[in-house]
Amino acid sequence: MAEKKLVLIVVDGMTPATFERAAEGGRAPALAFLADHGSYRRGTSVFPSLTPVCLSSIATGAGPGDHHIPHLVWWHRRERRIVEYGSSFAALRAAGMTQAITDTIYNMNRRHLSAEVVTVYEALDGAGLVSAAVNITCYRGHTRYVPTLPWVTKPAYGPKRFFFYGLFESDETGAPFAVRSRTAGSTDAYAAAVGRWLVTRDGFDFLAYYLSDFDYASHAHGPSGAEEVALSRVDAAVQTLLDAAGGGDEFLDRYAVVLVSDHGQTNVERGATVQDSLTRLADDVIVTASNRAGQVYLRPRARVTAADLACAFDGDPSVEVTLRREGEDAVARREGEELRFRPGGDGWETSGDAAILDHPDALARTWSALANPNAGELLLSAAEGWEFADLGGRHHVGGGSHGSLVEGDSAVPVLTVGIDAGIERITDVTPAALAYFDVS
Numbered sequence: 001m002a003e004k005k006l007v008l009i010v011v012d013g014m015t016p017a018t019f020e021r022a023a024e025g026g027r028a029p030a031l032a033f034l035a036d037h038g039s040y041r042r043g044t045s046v047f048p049s050l051t052p053v054c055l056s057s058i059a060t061g062a063g064p065g066d067h068h069i070p071h072l073v074w075w076h077r078r079e080r081r082i083v084e085y086g087s088s089f090a091a092l093r094a095a096g097m098t099q100a101i102t103d104t105i106y107n108m109n110r111r112h113l114s115a116e117v118v119t120v121y122e123a124l125d126g127a128g129l130v131s132a133a134v135n136i137t138c139y140r141g142h143t144r145y146v147p148t149l150p151w152v153t154k155p156a157y158g159p160k161r162f163f164f165y166g167l168f169e170s171d172e173t174g175a176p177f178a179v180r181s182r183t184a185g186s187t188d189a190y191a192a193a194v195g196r197w198l199v200t201r202d203g204f205d206f207l208a209y210y211l212s213d214f215d216y217a218s219h220a221h222g223p224s225g226a227e228e229v230a231l232s233r234v235d236a237a238v239q240t241l242l243d244a245a246g247g248g249d250e251f252l253d254r255y256a257v258v259l260v261s262d263h264g265q266t267n268v269e270r271g272a273t274v275q276d277s278l279t280r281l282a283d284d285v286i287v288t289a290s291n292r293a294g295q296v297y298l299r300p301r302a303r304v305t306a307a308d309l310a311c312a313f314d315g316d317p318s319v320e321v322t323l324r325r326e327g328e329d330a331v332a333r334r335e336g337e338e339l340r341f342r343p344g345g346d347g348w349e350t351s352g353d354a355a356i357l358d359h360p361d362a363l364a365r366t367w368s369a370l371a372n373p374n375a376g377e378l379l380l381s382a383a384e385g386w387e388f389a390d391l392g393g394r395h396h397v398g399g400g401s402h403g404s405l406v407e408g409d410s411a412v413p414v415l416t417v418g419i420d421a422g423i424e425r426i427t428d429v430t431p432a433a434l435a436y437f438d439v440s
């Protein structure tokens with residue numbers, strides 16, 4: 001059995017460069033303290049590098065091909081409707097506010113996340129340990145929770161200790177309501193108040209501590225602007241955990257730590273509307289796009305193939321590469337050139353121009369994205385500097401975004417303290433946690 005308990009800290013959208021500067025400089029003392037005591041490497045996210053996909057990968061150890069969450073926004077083939085997890089307020093409204101909120105809060109975990117995968121909370125709680133989760137959107141567990149709001153009655157199923165933006169709470173902590181003011185960092189202030197309560201009581205074996213405000217700031221100000229605006233708040237939310245144990249050394253006497261982000265961010269200079277390249281084919285397709293990844297779904301009686309769709313994006317400067325399945329192969333297409341690949345004996349069998357997918361872990365990430373039954377027939381990875389407008393027409397031009405295969409969107413910081421785990425991808429986090437606790 002593990003000697004110490006384990007705290008997983010997920011900082012949404014923090015790039016490796018930001019973490020590395022924080023670890024060296026004096027501006028983030030809590031992160032620097034942890035970095036001083038641990039081992040650090042750069043790791044890789046999944047594709048699309050978007051939060052619902054990434055957090056599901058972190059909490060299950062599976063890629064999107066197995067956990068089935070494909071994007072922030074997708075077409076539900078069986079229910080013949082758009083699922084929207086909150087690209088923007090305008091996108092939520094366009095998708096139908098009540099449905100979109102139900103999809104985000106309940107259905108992502110209860111219906112969309114595959115029953116074939118096991119979450120870290122299900123595994124640990126099932127082994128008699130106590131797992132806790134704060135604000136992380138992939139929360140599926142065995143314990144039933146009724147919302148704190150009297151007019152919402154539908155239950156959710158979470159870990160033994162569960163705190164979700166003040167809406168679901170396993171314990172009375174006195175933490176302030178989470179969503180008063182995103183720009184002022186109220187969501188992470190809620191997480192910190194709950195974290196203080198949990199560490200003070202030593203009330204868990206495993207804690208998933210999710211800080212979302214950094215990503216919010218990075219969308220508004222770009223990755224370097226976020227460092228000015230929000231890094232100190234992230235650090236304060238981590239410092240709160242250390243202080244609750246009586247200081248950094250006391251904290252590390254009790255807890256091992258894994259700190260990761262779910263994806264990176266890159267600067268956005270231009271916005272594009274995916275549908276503009278498909279006007280000729282509008283009757284045959286459904287487009288879902290948001291941030292720096294898009295999907296095109298073929299309607300049931302479409303007169304075109306995914307290969308025809310891919311050709312329609314030749315010459316579109318916003319799309320760096322299109323991705324599709326063709327028989328046994330995956331096909332990446334960029335400016336008329338193609339790369340075909342499939343898993344081989346001990347690696348990948350490829351033919352064509354390998355430079356088309358010269359991005360971190362690109363073949364494996366693409367393969368998993370295309371294996372998702374909820375994914376479109378054609379996937380789009382945006383070119384550097386571009387973003388796709390969402391359902392409400394919103395984008396982050398002048399700020400930052402993520403979602404594509406490029407390194408800036410895909411690389412994440414990985415810090416481990418007191419746990420010997422070769423985490424190279426975000427899908428390695430849950431297997432490392434289960435191995436740490438000797439739970440299969």
Ligand SMILES: [Zn+2]
Nearest residue numbers: 013051215219
């Ligand atoms: Zn984001």
